[in-house]
Amino acid sequence: MNQVKFSYFLRALLAVGLTSGSFALQAQAVDVAAAEALLLTNKCAKCHSVDKKKDGPAYKATAAKLKGKANAEAELFTHLTTAPTIEIDGVKEEHQKIKAKDDAAVKNLIKYILSR
Ligand code: HEC
Numbered sequence: 001m002n003q004v005k006f007s008y009f010l011r012a013l014l015a016v017g018l019t020s021g022s023f024a025l026q027a028q029a030v031d032v033a034a035a036e037a038l039l040l041t042n043k044c045a046k047c048h049s050v051d052k053k054k055d056g057p058a059y060k061a062t063a064a065k066l067k068g069k070a071n072a073e074a075e076l077f078t079h080l081t082t083a084p085t086i087e088i089d090g091v092k093e094e095h096q097k098i099k100a101k102d103d104a105a106v107k108n109l110i111k112y113i114l115s116r
Helices: 003-028 032-041 059-066 072-081 103-114
Strands: 085-088 091-094
Touching (some): 032 103, 059 103
Antiparallel strands (some): 085 091
8 A cells, every 4th residue: 555545544544433433422322301201201210219229229229230231221121121020028010111102212211220
């Protein structure tokens, strides 16, 4: 490769790096207002709060438990969408299935929970 071509090559690499970097940032951003609205309409606060244990664990405790786990988002997606069996004071019941307009809204909420 001659020098001119090489410098084009470097610039192209840099451009790809910059754009993919900003896409990654966009993918990480949490819409806090949308997440909190979804918690409200689903009445999740009956059993959860951000930092206090109620019948269910605090979101902070869940975030701490799953920190650094590669499949954390997938695990919570399954938890929220498949009504797994949970136990409250020794009584088994189905976990509430979340009602949201689409999967993206659920994933945004999961990012919110994991970033508490
Ligand atoms: C009737 C009470 C109740 C309601 C309502 C409820 N949850 Fe839960 N939730 C629980 C309990 C209890 C657990 C603990 C389950 C376990 O650890 O086995 C739990 C677990 C969780 C977890 C942690 C899962 C994990 O793997 O650590 C998340 C996140 C969660 N709930 C979110 C929600 C959201 C969001 C809503 C509203 C759509 C909701 N919950 C509604 C009781 C509830």
